[in-house]
Amino acid sequence: MTLTPPRQTGSPTSARTNAETLPSRSPGVRCFQSAVEFPAALEAIPPARRELHTLLCKSGLAGIADIVALAAEELMANAVAHGCHGLAPDTTVDMAITCDGRQVTLKVEDPSSDLPCVLPGTSDEEGGRGMLLVDAFTDRWGVEKPSTGGAGKAVWMELACSPAEGAEAS
Template structure:
């Protein structure tokens, strides 16, 4: 008996983005969005990691910026990577990975992202000379033959 297995083929740089209110409840919506898109791309094995990433990125934007909206972006910058990003309109408030104490009740979001993602960072988007927003992102390596 032979078995044929269809494998997802990577073509181009698929991207999905959506704007949401900058509030804590958006994290749940962001997780559903990431899970659904990864299932469509046949990458459900990355859903837990990517879900944690989007949750923490939204939580950081909610906590550290006064922005009314955030934009969630999920993309495949290459066959070997999935990138999850959150854009806010506070380019002057850059993410930093800082020390925490055991007693701290918050401040571990980037530590979690650093632990589950293969790389992370931020990009400033400019109009002319001045940045008008930033995207904080994390990338997860896709394992397997793509």
């Protein structure tokens, strides 16, 4: 099932989306899995974030939609700015999200093998706090080989569907 039709190809914000509804294990939360491929361009991130936020809200996860969307935006921005820096204009980034009724897992894949790191934020720097936010707002995150098995990496994050579940897991 596709939640939103793919945008026309050729624009910097075009993306291919594939979404599927899964059986729910939690009342009020609709389980799902979805994947999107978008151009490795910073202007492609806001539409992907909005689409993700909408999916979460429609799935009964409005209570964590802002946090997931913010952390996902940071992973997408890192993938574009660092993982795809200097690569061909047709380079793409893949994002996949799954909700099993108890936990949301989101993964962003890019072609670089350079690992992300959490840097201490300083008051005189504008950037560099993305992974600090991911670390603070998610239950856990990490890096693994991409699902394609090729070069690059997949940075993933997990967050409980409700704050109470995340506190119990800690």
